[in-house]
Amino acid sequence: MKKQDEGFTLIELLIVIVILGILAAVVVFAVGGITDQGQESSCDAEKKTVEVALEAYRAQTGDYPATMADLTAEDAEFLRDDPSWYDINGDGELLAPSPAPNGDTTNPCTV
Incomplete structure (x- = not known):
């Protein structure tokens, strides 16, 4: 009786690679949304700080x-x-000019 070769078939490897690709895509889109929320929060915090300083x-x-x-x-x-x-x-x-005062060419913040 012949011993069958051990290992994975090409189909099994392709299925695993496709699943990993799908998971990677989901993670990239999820992190992108979190980054946008962080930038928005940063803009809001800086805006409030400047408004308070103006009034003071x-x-x-x-x-x-x-x-x-x-x-x-x-x-x-x-x-x-x-x-x-x-x-x-x-x-x-x-004001929220573009380019921004810090030199960035685009300004993600709005007034």
Whole structure:
């Protein structure tokens, strides 16, 4: 009696590869959605921080700052660093320009 060769057939290997490909695709799309949610949360948090700093500046000085530098100046200390995604105009209006103030060519945040 001949001993049958041990191992997997080509069909079995192809089925496993297809299943792994499907699982990989599901993971990629799931992680993509989480990344988008994270970016949105980051934009919202930065927007709120800048809005609070604008109102604190206005409460202290009686007027809105002319530039973002007025909020980050060492003697003012309303913000530690310039925001990555937002800018302001002299009326206290919050802007989300593209390109963004941090140099990125696209700005994912909106006002």
